[in-house]
């Protein structure tokens with residue numbers, strides 16, 4: 001059999017929210033393997049590099065120019081028979097690099113059951129019947145919105161931000177305040193459910209606001225952000241990543257307003273956690289979690305689906321009824337929204353890797369379609385050997401220089417290079433670049449899917 005290591009050629013799309021020209025990591029990565037007719041235009045936005053078999057922007061084998069989809073369907077061993085059968089001959093995940101200049105729509109993705117119903121009812125807006133769990137790992141400092149804030153923070157904003165209170169209406173606001181008062185921190189199940197119901201009514205009321213009311217309220221909001229930004233402070237009790245700095249919050253409102261004037265998203269902002277991720281930090285968005293990306297370059301991995309229910313910061317179709325009904329209304333501090341990586345036990349580091357504090361971290365969300373490994377090799381000659389897995393992998397390099405070896409095949413690796421690695425292949429990566437500084441670290445991200453291998457390997461070790 002052919003050695004299952006393929007260098008991939010991956011396309012980048014040009015949505016309006018992407019970073020412009022060489023600012024865009026997605027564009028720079030794409031340019032390293034692009035066909036000869038691609039060059040980065042300095043004025044053009046580049047949003048997403050796609051790595052996988054999705055028909056909207058399928059990856060190709062650089063050598064033969066055959067699509068990855070063709071290749072894995074011709075040779076089922078590349079993904080393993082089990083995964084081929086389970087996912088209909090397609091890669092179970094879609095791996096991306098996103099470069100975000102301007103906020104993406106506030107959205108949630110349906111769970112499997114809801115996805116089936118939506119697709120049957122409205123296949124033009126819901127193109128498939130699959131769920132779409134997503135994981136985000138920052139490669140440059142990232143800002144986003146994720147999940148509902150703790151109730152005390154929402155209550156604070158309802159008090160502090162007059163245009164928000166007025167837009168929702170004082171009756172709905174005081175109903176909410178009465179229900180949650182003294183119960184904000186309760187863990188009693190019935191009380192939590194009451195709190196969630198109250199949050200649902202309040203949020204639904206906001207989402208049903210008339211556009212002329214949103215327009216006048218957002219003018220007042222932006223005036224407030226410009227003139228008295230101190231009003232935006234959160235309540236006492238510092239959560240490290242939550243901007244206790246009111247000027248920062250007000251600044252974000254001004255920035256979002258310049259991107260989406262008079263948008264309901266400016267008010268949804270006060271309901272959601274504002275999250276900042278440093279490079280290497282991650283969050284996982286399970287089905288029915290509300291979220292939005294605001295800025296930064298990220299690695300994203302998701303199940304293969306296009307189902308999005310939108311709520312703001314978008315000119316596209318908004319399905320308010322579906323959105324307000326589907327959300328879980330779980331409210332929690334930011335730290336609980338993050339996904340913390342763990343040491344990956346099925347990789348062997350050589351002495352140069354150990355002594356230079358090189359690392360191999362596993363981001364393992366509670367779903368079967370994908371996990372991601374981040375490997376940082378910090379010294380020339382540092383090497384990591386991955387045990388074979390019973391499933392496909394895609395690897396991208398985001399910095400430094402090295403090489404990758406599968407069987408008797410070795411390829412050079414540089415920033416932006418992307419490889420497909422077939423099932424059951426032992427894979428070795430090694431840093432060849434010189435220099436010990438942070439800017440020379442050889443960093444790769446490897447997405448993979450393995451259905452039964454985890455248990456099997458745990459027994460074998």
Ligand SMILES: [Zn+2]
Nearest residue numbers: 107109134291
């Ligand atoms: Zn999403």
